[in-house]
Amino acid sequence: MNGGRSHRFTIVTVALVAVLLLLVVLNLLCGSVDIESSAVWKILTGGSSGNQAWDTIIMQSRVPMIITALLAGAALAISGLLLQTTFNNPLAGPSILGVSSGAGLGVAVIMLALGGNVGSVFGASVGSYIATLLGAFAGAALVLVILIVFSSIVRSSTMLLIVGILVSYLTSSVVQLLNSVATEEGVHNYVSWGFGTFSGVSLDQMPVYATLIVAGLVASVLMVKPLNALLLGTRYAENLGINTHRTRSLLLLITGVLTAVVTAFCGPIGFLGLVVPHIARLTLGTSNHSALMPVTMLAGADVALLCTWVSVAGKYGVIPINAITPIIGVPIIIYIILNRRKIQYFN
């Protein structure tokens, strides 16, 4: 980064932070219950609004939802970025490669096969959400291993995307089979989980959720040097002293943890991981990870908070997150596909 482009980095970062603050405020103020802004401010600064219900809504519902969305957006966006660089494939992402489906399968096994009693991710005992979390990670890891094996056999990046889509089909058919043997409660929990929501993390669960995601994000930042080397391909990266085998394994481990945690708590959120790294590259005009990494995190948090706001702003109840992400994501992907000759990082 130098001259004009470090200037551009500053502008983009400041703009994203401003949008982030704006969206946080909007998400605090908007919802099914109207709460005055002065009351919100009082509650946030440690006082009480005098209305018990308002206090509860802000502190137990809206604040955790905002933190959940912010971290989930950053985590999925970084997962997408790591997958795109690892597989040298700009159309890679945790949902399109089936990593989210794998995590979902793990969740389904815990929720459906082990009975509704272990069931709900929302609330329930500590043991139950830890089990869900481990299930999600096992599922995500399984898919990542399949992807590694396939990427070493078939070098074509299009084929890898197709493998990801096939894995998604396979996991959804396993989930259907599990559905037929599961309890009604288990099925209900699973279906509502599948819609995607950022309201699923309670205050008790927040420390685990936040710690895992922040750890994953910090680990990603430490990988900036080898990620940049990987832009030159395996052979160049190795010639620059990078152990590509170990680097790729580490990157996929980070991706697995980030995707699994978000998927277990929030459901299989589509498009975010695929789209946000492109938003970051296009606005910054670089694929240098030292600039791309922070901007991707911020943009991911912004997009997730935007989705959250849209989902609760209406007067007709809460819209599932997965009904909103494609509306934002699909146009951007189509733009990128149509302009791939003009966009520098394709050339």
Place this chain on the structure above:
Amino acid sequence: MNAILTTHDLAVGYMHGKQVTTLLQGLNLTLNAGELVALLGQNGAGKSTLLRALTCAARPVGGSIALKGKDVTEMSQHERSRIIGLVSTERIMAGALTVRELVGLGRQPHTGFLGRMSSHDREIVEAALHDVGIAGKADNYVSELSDGERQKAMIAKALAQETPVIVLDEPTAFLDAASRIETMNLLATLAHDRGKAILLTTHDISRSLLLTDALWLITKERTVVTGPTKEMVASSVMNEVFTSQAVRFNPATCDYESC
């Protein structure tokens, strides 16, 4: 002569499961500082396989390779990255980096855990950009470069790496006539004026014979004959390269022609 890269009884090939296919064997090669060497051979003879072995991208099937007298298997990848710099024909995803950033990646073996560059690192990058004659495009995107300029940028990357050896796989393959000449002249300068040991493969035989100091010829007998370019051209060994009966080497034109 200052030998930097040496091989002892080296055999290269590929392993398919447990089955070993040997392409070349009994290789005792020496690459000296200040020397521009061309590795010539017909397609499928094992040029790329030999280069992969010499750059430690693939394990040799026999024998050993030493860099500055030290066996490569006893060196870490990081240690080797400070001795051999590579320029290959591999497709890169770095179109959205500037030329300066791309060349800066060459500093990775010398920078710390986070890859942050010191002012000394930056000076070396600027010097490398200048040396290959691409300083004017330092702020351009890599995607905006012509094939010839991109090749120069990759050579600058190898220069920034500050390795005594530079290995290039087909550096002139996709270039037009002017860029081919410029690239070969640049490599000759780097070897002769900077003391780099440079090994390259090429199909551009007549030009490589004009500029190189030594040749490594892969012959029909699946071995490598080495010697100073002038002596090799004058001898009959040049006719040992191609299996085809339809071509002969003409020392007068320094090229192959039909008989």
